[in-house]
Amino acid sequence: MLFLFSKAYNVLIIIINFAKLLNLSNHFMKYSIHLLFILLLLIQVSCKNEKSPIPESEFITILTEMHIADAVLASKGLNDRMLYNDSLSYYNFIFKKYHINQSDFEAALNYYASNPDNYNKIYKKIVENFEEKEKIEQAQMESIEEPKDPNDLWPYARRYSLPRDGEREPIKFVIKVTEHGVYQFKAKIRMFPDDGTVDPSMTVYLFYKDGSSEFNENKGLIKDGVMRDFLLEVKTNDSKELDRLEGWLLNHSDGTTTKHSEVRDISLKLIKPE
Numbered sequence: 001m002l003f004l005f006s007k008a009y010n011v012l013i014i015i016i017n018f019a020k021l022l023n024l025s026n027h028f029m030k031y032s033i034h035l036l037f038i039l040l041l042l043i044q045v046s047c048k049n050e051k052s053p054i055p056e057s058e059f060i061t062i063l064t065e066m067h068i069a070d071a072v073l074a075s076k077g078l079n080d081r082m083l084y085n086d087s088l089s090y091y092n093f094i095f096k097k098y099h100i101n102q103s104d105f106e107a108a109l110n111y112y113a114s115n116p117d118n119y120n121k122i123y124k125k126i127v128e129n130f131e132e133k134e135k136i137e138q139a140q141m142e143s144i145e146e147p148k149d150p151n152d153l154w155p156y157a158r159r160y161s162l163p164r165d166g167e168r169e170p171i172k173f174v175i176k177v178t179e180h181g182v183y184q185f186k187a188k189i190r191m192f193p194d195d196g197t198v199d200p201s202m203t204v205y206l207f208y209k210d211g212s213s214e215f216n217e218n219k220g221l222i223k224d225g226v227m228r229d230f231l232l233e234v235k236t237n238d239s240k241e242l243d244r245l246e247g248w249l250l251n252h253s254d255g256t257t258t259k260h261s262e263v264r265d266i267s268l269k270l271i272k273p274e
Contacts, residue, residue, distance in 0.1 A: 054100060054108035060122055062105065064129045065094050093194060152267045153177075159264035162250070167258045171249035177206075180236040181272040187249060188265045190227040196257030197223075197250065202232045204247035208240040217251070227262070238273075 052059070069090040095101055113119050155175060162169055177183065185204060191197065200221040206214040216234045236242060249263055 052108045052111040053104040054098075056112070056118075056122065058098060059108050059112060060125045060129070062094060062098055062100075063122070064126050066091060067126070067130075068133075069094065149267070149269075151269055153183075153270060154266050154268040156266070158266045160249075160262070162259040162261045168252070168256055169259065170251050171263060173245070173247060173249070175245045175268065177242050177245055177270075179270055179272065180238050180242065181270045182233050182235045183245060184269050184271055185232040185249075186265070186267045186269075187230050187263055188227050189221060189230050189250075190225060190262045191221055191223040192225050192260040193223050195223050195260040197221075197252045197259050197261070198255045199251075199253040201251045202230055202247075202249055203251040204232055204234050204245060206234045206236060206245055207243040208237070209243050210240060212240065221250075227264075 054062070091102075095105060112122055153175065154173075156171075156173060160169065160171055183204075183206065185202065187202070189202075191200060199219070200223075202218040202221070204216055214234050214237070216232060218230055218232045220230070222228070234245070245268075249266065250259065250261060252259075
């Protein structure tokens with residue numbers, strides 16, 4: 001049992017570093033420990049199984065996703081009861097994703113934990129998964145800090161990941177403009193099948209000093225987990241004085257629940273008339 005606690009501690013250190021990289025709340029630490037304790041308790045009280053219902057490589061992936069879900073949920077600052085309920089919801093989603101149930105997971109956990117050498121190899125792989133995700137997140141953060149195209153007028157972050165950056169975040173923008181032409185918004189957007197957005201769309205208003213406005217939207221967002229390029233344009237009226245661009249990259253209607261989407265490579269450029 002001491003061996004298993006040692007391995008669990010190593011994984012917890014990796015989760016802590018990963019959470020810091022994602023700027024997650026320190027509350028997650030408490031719940032990561034809680035999850036690991038439950039897993040180890042199950043190991044201690046369960047009997048040895050002859051065969052695992054889940055292949056080892058898939059079991060490693062499932063455990064990795066469960067740890068990430070636990071950290072993300074804890075970052076929301078939920079109370080214990082809400083965190084427990086949300087954790088069950090996330091875990092059930094993961095189980096459904098891999099076509100297993102809780103009994104399958106517990107049986108696999110008992111099976112692999114019964115062999116210390118094999119269990120050591122599994123947790124080593126989980127650590128490697130977190131380290132790889134750290135590298136990816138770090139590369140993404142560094143890309144955000146790279147110099148932008150001088151013609152790019154987008155003043156905000158160029159990538160968002162939901163629900164990490166907000167459960168119902170619409171990615172609102174307000175940008176002052178003074179020059180006439182065609183303002184062109186571009187972004188890569190991926191919406192996952194479990195995204196809770198109602199009527200997703202990219203929406204933009206162009207306001208003039210006299211209070212009038214132009215409007216355009218793109219309602220082609222699809223919840224299928226595929227990254228797609230999106231374009232939204234709005235043309236100015238040369239006879240009017242400009243004020244601002246205002247809108248949402250992930251607009252939604254009432255009834256929207258937790259979003260699960262990714263937006264990257266956001267840009268705004270002005271195409272001037274020749």
